[in-house]
Amino acid sequence: MAKLSVVIITLNEERNIERCLKSVEDLADDIVVVDSGSTDLTPSICKSYGARFYVHKWLGYAETKNYANSLALNPLILSLDADEALSPELKRSIAEVLNHQKAAAYSMNRLTNYCGKWISHGGWYPDRKIRLFNREAGQWTGALIHEAIKLNNGTPVIHLEGDLLHYSYHSVADHIKQANHFTDLTAQKAFMENKRSSALSIIFSPIAKFCRDYFLKAGFLDGLYGLVICRISAFATFLKYVKLRQLNRYSKGKDK
Numbered sequence: 291m292a293k294l295s296v297v298i299i300t301l302n303e304e305r306n307i308e309r310c311l312k313s314v315e316d317l318a319d320d321i322v323v324v325d326s327g328s329t330d331l332t333p334s335i336c337k338s339y340g341a342r343f344y345v346h347k348w349l350g351y352a353e354t355k356n357y358a359n360s361l362a363l364n365p366l367i368l369s370l371d372a373d374e375a376l377s378p379e380l381k382r383s384i385a386e387v388l389n390h391q392k393a394a395a396y397s398m399n400r401l402t403n404y405c406g407k408w409i410s411h412g413g414w415y416p417d418r419k420i421r422l423f424n425r426e427a428g429q430w431t432g433a434l435i436h437e438a439i440k441l442n443n444g445t446p447v448i449h450l451e452g453d454l455l456h457y458s459y460h461s462v463a464d465h466i467k468q469a470n471h472f473t474d475l476t477a478q479k480a481f482m483e484n485k486r487s488s489a490l491s492i493i494f495s496p497i498a499k500f501c502r503d504y505f506l507k508a509g510f511l512d513g514l515y516g517l518v519i520c521r522i523s524a525f526a527t528f529l530k531y532v533k534l535r536q537l538n539r540y541s542k543g544k545d546k
Contacts, residue, residue: 291388291389292364292366292387292388292389292391293319293320293363293364293366293388294317294318294319294320294364294366294367294368294384294388295318295319295320295321295322295362295363295364295366295367295368296314296317296318296320296321296322296367296368296370297322297324297355297358297359297361297362297367297368297369297370298310298321298322298323298324298341298358298369298370298371298372299323299324299325299326299351299354299355299358299371299372300323300324300325300326300328300332300336300372301325301326301327301328301332301348302328302329302330302332303328303330303332303372303373304328304330304331304332304335305460306372306373306457307323307332307335307336307372308335308339309375309457310370310371310372310373310374310375311335311336311339311341312339312375313375313376313381313455314368314370314376314381315339316381317368317376317381317384317385317388318368319363319364320342320362320363320364321336321339321340321341321342322341322342322344322358322361322362323336323341323342323343323344323358324344324345324346324354324357324358324361325343325344325345325346326345326346326347326348326354327345327347327348332372342361344358344361350433350434351430351432351434351435351437352430352431352432352433352437353430355369355430355437356429356430359425359429359430362425365424365425365426366388366391366422366423366424366425367422367423367424367425368384368421368422369421369422369423369430369439370421370454371456373456373457373458374400374454374455374456374457375454375455375457376452376454376455377401377452377453377454377455378452379451379452379453380398380450380451380452380453380454381452382451382452383398383450383451383452384396384422384450387422387450392448393445393446393447393448394423394424394426394427394441394445394446395420395422395423395424395427395428395439395441395445395446395447395448396420396421396422396423396447396448396449396450397418397419397420397421397447397448397449397450398418398419398421398422398449398450398452398453398454399415399416399417399418399419399452399453399454400415400416400417400418400419400453400454400455400456401415401416401417401453401454401455401456402414402415402417402456402458403455403456403457403458404458404459404465404515404519405459405460405461405462405515407512407513407515409512409515409516409519410511410512411507411508411509411510411511411512411516412503412504412507412508412509412512412516412519412520412523413502413503413507413509414519417456418449419454420438420439420441420447421439421454422450423439423441427441427442427445428440428441428442428445433479433482434475434476434478434479434482435472435475435476435479436476462518462522465518465519465522466522469522469523469525469526469529470529472526473526473529473530473533474533476530477529477530477531477533477534477537478537480530480534481534481537481538481541485534486534486535486538487531487532487534487535487538488535491531492528492531492532492535495527495528495531496524496525496527496528496531497524499523499524499527500520500521500523500524503519503520503523503524504516504517504520
């Protein structure tokens with residue numbers, strides 16, 4: 291039977307971390323938590339579950355996760371965010387992997403809870419992620435945001451049954467705050483890649499984003515919160531292009 295290391299990065303996650311740890315405590319032989327300086331109860335909660343708790347400066351999402359992986363005792367890693375937990379079906383699927391490991395990497399669908407409602411449309415589900423893998427098979431990559439596992443060429447991936455439960459936003463205000471933060475990062479990433487923003491992209495990209503998510507991807511089937519999500523996502527697209535345009539103007543000295 292393979293041994294499993296569960297690896298989590300945290301920062302002030304006392305609201306979420308216990309749910310995450312409870313969902314894996316029967317599977318994990320080793321729990322590694324790398325924290326970026328929590329000032330709440332996150333450290334004590336993690337230690338109460340027997341986690342090996344490390345405090346380390348923030349290196350960015352991908353590099354912090356790679357550092358955390360390097361601390362794992364076992365080659366097989368389940369990488370989770372603090373606001374995620376395993377559904378019972380996914381937990382059974384991972385237990386089967388531990389008994390009969392057939393691949394070096396495994397994907398799973400992520401189902402997001404938004405203000406108490408599970409969101410199944412609008413491009414939010416299935417949100418397929420590779421989270422269970424042999425650390426020799428790949429590593430986290432991604433500049434600033436949208437980190438993902440990049441596997442070595444030819445690495446097979448098996449998809450697991452069950453959902454990774456993502457408890458994302460507890461309020462609409464949380465979503466708006468996060469959208470503002472993430473669009474800072476996405477605009478910076480686009481700027482670093484020498485991308486440009488035009489007046490047309492500022493005007494029409496948010497409209498296209500809303501129409502795609504709300505109508506083509508059936509966001510309307512998620513009711514009021516489906517509408518809220520699609521509106522905020524469209525606004526985030528607007529912010530990204532506006533912020534990118536401003537960064538480009540700053541770089542040329544047009545704005546002070």
